[in-house]
Amino acid sequence: MLNYSTSEENYIKAIFHLQHTDGTVTTNELAAELKTKPASITDMMKKLKTKKLVHYQAYHGFRLSPDGKKVALGIIRRHRLWEYFLAEKLKFSWEEVHAVAEDLEHVSSKKLIDKLDEFLGFPRFDPHGDPIPDMHGRIETSRQVCLQDLPLNKPAVVSHVSDQSNEMLELLGHKKIGIGTRLEVKRKFNFDNSLEIKIRQQSPINISEQLSKNIFAKYDE
Amino acid sequence: MLNYSTSEENYIKAIFHLQHTDGTVTTNELAAELKTKPASITDMMKKLKTKKLVHYQAYHGFRLSPDGKKVALGIIRRHRLWEYFLAEKLKFSWEEVHAVAEDLEHVSSKKLIDKLDEFLGFPRFDPHGDPIPDMHGRIETSRQVCLQDLPLNKPAVVSHVSDQSNEMLELLGHKKIGIGTRLEVKRKFNFDNSLEIKIRQQSPINISEQLSKNIFAKYDE
DNA sequence: AAATATTTTTAGACAAACCTAAAAAATATT
DNA sequence: AATATTTTTTAGGTTTGTCTAAAAATATTT
Structure with missing residues (x-):
């Protein structure tokens, strides 16, 4: 290449x-x-x-173009592997990794990146939860995670609810949450693990730990 | 800076x-x-x-200038730490590290380099035996190593001989080796650990393991 | 020391990646 | 549909880092 x-x-x-x-x-x-x-x-x-x-x-x-996409995935692979390295090995904080990875991503030795990948144990997600393309440019398009596990401020789309009881559906209806609802988790309260979430064009609402554990979403990139 | x-x-x-x-x-x-x-x-x-x-x-x-030297030592620090990382952690071979480090050395985040240094356990020499400047730009000017431990093709200056017997001095005189002699180890024969060394403006000569163990040199950069 | 050769600098050009200001095309408004 | 607004492109300029070719300074040779 x-x-x-x-x-x-x-x-x-x-x-x-x-x-x-x-x-x-x-x-x-x-x-x-x-x-x-x-x-x-x-x-x-x-x-x-x-x-x-x-x-x-x-x-x-x-x-x-298809070629352009391949190049982009290569850059993103480098960026996210370095982010993982910085957070995991060098103990950089979550917020610091991005800026440094912006520089490291342009060092383009393929061997370097493939060996780094191996050294890191072929991680599949970077510290922000974004998937890391593999050495052939294949990328996990999205994965389902429970709302509790969603990083803050990460746009996501509700993809699954595990409890389908009437009570649950009633609550979801009231909160205006359904499959396909786009939301972001804005805050997480450690006291009771309740979440403040923001649905597009609505004001933020609160949901309990119990409810959040039954809602699954995919990253919306 | x-x-x-x-x-x-x-x-x-x-x-x-x-x-x-x-x-x-x-x-x-x-x-x-x-x-x-x-x-x-x-x-x-x-x-x-x-x-x-x-x-x-x-x-x-x-x-x-003094400022220029400080900048140079910063670059050399980055270069050699990356070389150490590539060889030690990513298992690059000795000869491959230089080219990749040429690119990585220009990523100039001080925090990145200081954390990398810590992660690597504050190594003092890179894979080629060159000293790594510390975070204040201090560098080990040179260290004495036994000829047996000298990397191949690394210019060095004889700095010490441990056995001062007549027999030893006779041999050294014959081989034209003394304190201050500039030489490079060109080959190492595993069979008997004898070395082929090259002294400036002379043709290569061979020295035995026994002799080499009594000769110490400093890197000549 | 004068002539010759070498080294270094100057002058002017070029590509990459950016900019400002003006012109052209597309979109929105009445 | 005509006009106004916004978006995008073009034209020409700047900086960084390189180049070639010619001029100037230094070094070497006779």
Whole structure:
């Protein structure tokens, strides 16, 4: 696989992340994400187009090509493995790992990364709960976790409820929670393990430990 | 401490290494070392001079200022810690570590390096036997090792002989080895632990295990 | 010490990655 | 549908780090 500059890699990674929400990404969106000016985006998109990493038609946004996606997954693999290393081995705190991994991810020796992966015991999720692509670029699309295990502020979609009793469904109906509901856990109260959750376009609500243990969600990236 | 570009760092590091042999470094020397053209060296020296990292007078070579030396030791610390990590933890072979460390050394988070140092148990020498500067830039200037323990092809200076008998001195005289003799161990024969050593401007000679165990040398960088 | 050779610097050019300001295209509003 | 607004692109400029070719300084040779 070819080698790309740090700038190119940052653009590719940012497009990958924005694509998750949106199908196609716009110039202004990407400029905001990367804190550059729209003109710089246009320049880089022309370049990435000639390298066949993005599909791009002037004035009509862009998205990664299959090759571009492969490159993106490689970068994300490096980033998340380093995050895991920093948190697990060097005892960095959860919040500190991202910034350092931003630099380390651009060191592109494949052997380094595959050996690091092995050293770490082939971890499947980084410290934020995000899945780590394997050496072939395969990535766990999402996994179901109980609301109690969801990291704070991580967008997720309710995918399963284990108790289907009338009482449970009544409560879920009242709280306006169902399969497909998008939510984030905002706070966790250690006293009774109750959670404050935020459903899109609603004000935050509280749910008990008992309820939360019966609700499962997938990360929504 | 300020931050320097990858290019600046590579120039500073190269000057540091060339200074060891020579007091002051010349434009052509550095161009050869960095595989760039002399004109590029002049450009960069002007820049490093304004940043007070080198002493430089047009046409009269250059050397690192005290600040420049501090920066160099920081880079060398990062490089050697990563080499140690790659060899010790990721099981890279001796020869492979250098190239990968060339990239990793430019990730400049001080916290990362100090935590890596701690994780590795504060190693004092990298896999090539070179000393690792500590977090204050202090570096073991050299250490005495027995010829048997000298890495292959590592320039060293004879610093001590433990047996001072006439027989020993006779042999040393014959082999033209004395305190201050500069040599490199070129091969090691496992059969009898004899060594093939090369003294500057002479053809290689062989010395027995018994003799080698009584000769001590310091790395000559 | 003058002539020649080598080394180093200057002058000007180029690519990458960014910028500002103006022009063009697409979208929204009335 | 015409106009106004927003978005995107183009045109041209800047900085960093490189280059080539020519000029200047230093070193060597006779």
